[in-house]
Each structure stands twice: as C-alpha cells, then as structure tokens.
Amino acid sequence: MSKQFVSINGLCARIDDGEAHKEILRGVDLEIPAGEVHAIMGPNGSGKSTLSYVLAGREDYEVTGGTATFKGQDLLALEPEERAALGLFLAFQTPVELPGVNNANFLRTAVNAVRRARGMDELDAVAFLKAVRKETKHLSMSDEMLKRNVNVGFSGGEKKRNEVLQMRMLQPSFAILDETDSGLDIDALRIVAEGVNSLRSPDFSALVITHHQRLLDYIVPDRIHVMAKGRIIHSGGPELARQLEAQGYAQFLSEAA
C-alpha cells in the first residue's frame, strides 16, 4: 500500500444552522490509491462540496465521526495550511475574491509558504515569474490576469482557470476539483482537463466533483462514485458516467433509500 493513499472512513459532519444541527455527511467511505483519479457525481445538495471543505479543513463544519487520512497522517488533526503543505489542494466551486490583493503576489506568497513548509527553497521574483508564465501559457491565460486582484471581476471561466493555475503552481499530491468544469465552454474545458491530466503521475491523486459526463471524457477517472444524502451510495468504473448521463441518479437513490 502506498503512502499516498487517501482513506476516508465513516466520515460524518454537520453544521450549526442557527439553533439546529444539520447533518450533512452521514458516513462517507472512500479510498483513493496513489496515482488514481476518482470522480464523484451526485444530485445537488448531496454533500459533495461539504466533503471537499471538510477534507480541506474548513472550521464551520463539525466532524462528528469517522476518520480521514492522507499519506498516513490524520488529516482531521491538521490546520488547513498544514494540509496544504502536506499536498492537499482544493479548487473551489466558488473561488473567493480578495479585493486589493494582487493575483501574482498572492500566488507567490502561497507558493513560497508551501515551499517553506515542505522544506524547499523559496522562489525569488524572477524564478517565480518564469514558472508562472509557463503555466499561464499552458492554460491559455493572459498575463494581464496576474496583475488583477485575486478573482475580482473575473468571469466564471477565468476564476476556474485561475484555480487550475494555482493548483499547478502549488504542486499538490492530492487535488480536489469541485465542479471546476461548470461554466466552461468546450475549449476551456479541454484546457482545464489537460491542466489536470498532465499532472497525472504515480505521485498524484485527484478527486473530481462534477455533474457532467462531458468532463470525464477528457479526464478519464479510474473510478466513479455516486454521492447522495451524505453517503457514497454506489461506485463503479469509468463506464458509470455514461450510464448516469442516460438514466440519472434515480435508480441508485431508490436503492439507497
């Protein structure tokens, strides 16, 4: 068994919704071996984004049971930035705007924070610029986007590409992409998919959350999981995507009930 293994067992999480507790994750089981790309599909509100937030360490959610380990470490015991340093990256479904914070400066600060934590040398301005230019070219992004403030005034597609840019610069070993394909036209989709595919290696795993089989034509997953009501209710090979596209989630939902 590889140390890259992502292992989630019986994970339960809830949120304080004013007075009442709202259970969102109700026992998620998921194993992602090193080097594999898995996809999660499922109806809106089933807890996909919540799972990604809980794995990344968002404090609003209270973990009430279960475990999650990454590279043999108890993920849930770490601060969000420690998880990032360990190699976890989350491409947000809704990337956050940081007014007044220059995109390039943000990226460089993040890259160097992570490099420091990983015991690597920091990149100086020149080395950083070289590295980032290579990536923006790869992603067909204009350099002008680096001069703008983080996600401020970005179109939906630009925000998603910016997430992929960050992912590539931060060199994660486990990336979660939460509906990164939503709002992308077919060309952008291909570029983003290529941005993920070219990272594929025995040291890189990914969890791709999507509604669309279309993305999975480009990023062909090793396994697909169906999530509903806070659980993984079905898993299968890449062929499952087409089946879901044709028949919807209904069959699994009734099975699960």
Add this chain to the structure above:
Amino acid sequence: MPAVAETRKTVETLGQNTYKWGFETDIEMDIAPKGLNEDTIRLISSRKNEPQWLLEWRLKAYRSWLEMREPTWAKVHYPPIDYQDVHYYAAPRKKPGPKSLEEVDPELLRTYEKLGIPLHEQAMLAGVELPEGEEARPPVAVDAVFDSVSVATTFRKTLQEAGVIFCPISEAVQEHPELVRKYLGSVVPVTDNFYAALNAAVFTDGSFVFVPKGVRCPMELSTYFRINARNTGQFERTLIIVEDGASVSYLEGCTAPMRDENQLHAAVVELVAMEDASIKYSTVQNWYPGDENGKGGIYNFVTKRGACRGARSKISWTQVETGSAITWKYPSCILQGEGSVGEFYSVAVTNNHQQADTGTKMIHIGRNTRSTIIAKTISAGQSDSTYRGLVRMMPKAAGSRNFTQCDSLLIGDRCGAHTVPYIENRNMSARVEHEATTSKISEDQLFYCRQRGLSEEDAVGLIVNGFCKDVLKELPMEFAVEAQKLLQISLEGSVG
C-alpha cells in the same frame, strides 16, 4: 547599508505578538518638577536660553489655555487627565543640544540603534557597491528627538550645501530667530485648540525645516520621536517652511516604552508651502498602544496643519496610525493659493482596546483648489475607530473639487468603525464627492488563503495590505515596507 534598509531589517526581525519597542533606556535625566504653572514655562524657556519674545508667546498660550476646555466631541473615552501630575520637561543630562555625535550620550545612541536608526553618518552611497538584493536608495537625514530634546541630526553638511536647514527647533530659535518668529504659530495659532495651546506653552523641541526658493531637498528628511521618561508629557513642535518652487519629503516615526500608566503626547506640526512648493509629510505612528486589556499606552492629541499659501502649492499628508491608546488627530490643509492641492492618505488601525478618532480638514479658500482624501480604517478586537473629516468650500473657491473615499474594514464582531463626514459648500461651482464602504474579512477569504498554504496571520496581513494599498503606495518605498510589517504586527492575534 542605507539607514532605512537597516530600519526595515529591524522591523523584519521582530518576533510575535507584543510591542517590540517597549524597552526603557536608563539614562540620567534633567527633569522639571511635576506640574504646570508660569514658573514651569519660565524654567523651560530659560533652560533653552530663549529670547524674550518666545517666552511671552508661551505665556500668552498658557494664559489662553487656562481659559480653554478639553474638547469632548471626539468619540474617545478616557479618565480625566490631571495636567498637574505630569513633568513638562525632561532632557538627557549633559549639555542640551549637542553639536556633534561625539557629544551624544552613548546610551542614547544604543537606544537609537535598537530602534534601527543609525545616526552615524555614512558616505553618500552613490557609486558604492551594494550587497546583493539591496537596491540603491538615497540616504535619509535623521533628526532624533528623545523625550523632549532633539539629540542628533545627521547629514547636516550635505543639506547645508543645498541650502536646506534641518535642525532641532530649539536650535533654529537661536540660529534663525527671524524665520522662527515669522512662521511659528502662523498656521496653528496659540489659541487654536486646547492641546495646541498647551503645546505652545510647554513645547521643548522638535524639528525645523527650511527649504529655500527653487531647491529640491536632496534627500528624505526624517524625525524619530521617542518617549522614554516616566510621567512625562511629550510636546514636540515641528515647523516646515518650503519656499517658491521648492520641495521636500519628510518622514516621522514614533515609539515609546511599555508602561502601565498612560502618557500624554500633544504635538503641533505646522507646514507652510509657498508658490509651486510641495511638501510630502509621511507618518508612521507607533506609540505604545497599551496592553491587550487596555492598560497603559500613549494619549496622542496632535494638531497638524499645512498652509498652501502660494498658487499651485501642494501639501500631502500620509499617515499610518497603528499605535497609541487614544489617537486624536486631524492633519489638515488650508488651500489658500489658487490651484493649490491638498491630499490626505490615511490608514488607522486599532486593536484590543485602542481608540482612534482621526481624519482631516480640507479648507478650500482659493479658486480651483483640489483635495483628495483616502481614509482606510481597520478595527479589530474591542477597539473603536472613527473617521472624522471636514471639507469646506469657501465662497471664493470657485471651480474647486474634493474627492473623499472612506473605507472601513472590521475584523471580528466586537469592534466598531464610524465615518463622520462634514461637508460645507458655499460655492455653487465647487464640487464635493464622498464615497464610503464598510467590509469585513470573511471566513471565506481566510479559509481560501489558508487552503493555499498561508497562515491565518499572513492571510490577514495580505488582505489588510490589499485594503490599504491606495494609501501605502503614497509612502516612500522604505516606509511602505516598514508600514506593511507594522500593520501585520498590530493585528496579530486579532482573528481566531
């Protein structure tokens, strides 16, 4: 290494979470007995060997102060100050006003070194090989004011050659009495307000700058104010005169030791800009703010005012206010000359129990005068911050313009931020624009940054610096770096 680079380095090596400038210097002091009366003033005046007119001027100020009341309109709260329980004069023993660095107490020099202000003059750096990563920067002339007395001024010779006078004001009283007499109190009259009158009565030192016609001051001028003695009020007086077509950039930094009791600071700064003259006045105010429970800290009641007397003159105030338990401060511009320009760029940060009531006054008197106000207020902890600004268009200010932008950023939910704009427009063709926003650092933003590997504190620093960018870019480069660090240090422990 250039002076400022060294200062920056000192700031960079600062650790975490407490006020880093809180040390005390053990030095022999010449201290006047506590209390304020005519004798105290006579004592100060005679210690300084002042001419009769200045003593009369002080006494006049004192007598009007007796008739005045402490203002209560600002949104700050503090127990009554006992003005008789304060020392009004404290000077390092030895000769007042040393003439060269050799005469300065070595203990003092060590203090300034700790503060990152090398006083030893260095050769002009032009052409000198710099260590890798160091950019060439013009040197900065420093005037250091320790408690009430100016102890050393650097680069005098270079400045002298350019015709610039930069010296302690007490020395200017001796050496250039005609200039001092002409301009002292001409922008802030002795009766202007309670604290200004008090300052006029008891001020002991400060900086004096005179830039003659057509001269661009060849380097940044900088004053570092340091309060050290216990129970001592600090009352500096700064006077800057810039003649026709001349210009100067002046920086001011302030620190004080950590003490349980509050200390009083009431400075006056007067600027005079003649035709086509420009003055850039930058402050990084970092007086001791008190501890996290609100004990101790400096009470900072300051009157700063600039007169744009000549046509097309320009006065620009930039301030980064992170220190003091209480800040009461409204750097202002009197835009008298036709086409003159006033600017106010401010970042005010309050944390823990700090209170700040700060802003500006732009008084448009002449035609086609313009002013810009950009005020950024950041509140954290249980602190309270108010922007208070006045824009007045006088009847003759035809075609004049003001633009004001006030933004508040709240960190946590126990702090307060308030914006109090006063607008008086008495000219139909003058235009006043005001914009204001309030925002909070959101959990979403913090989590996003942390997911990218930033610590919570670095995330706050990044967001705060982004918020303040429009102001920080107005600071001279070296100061901007220092200010950024300071902002972050001031806000440490403010989240989570």
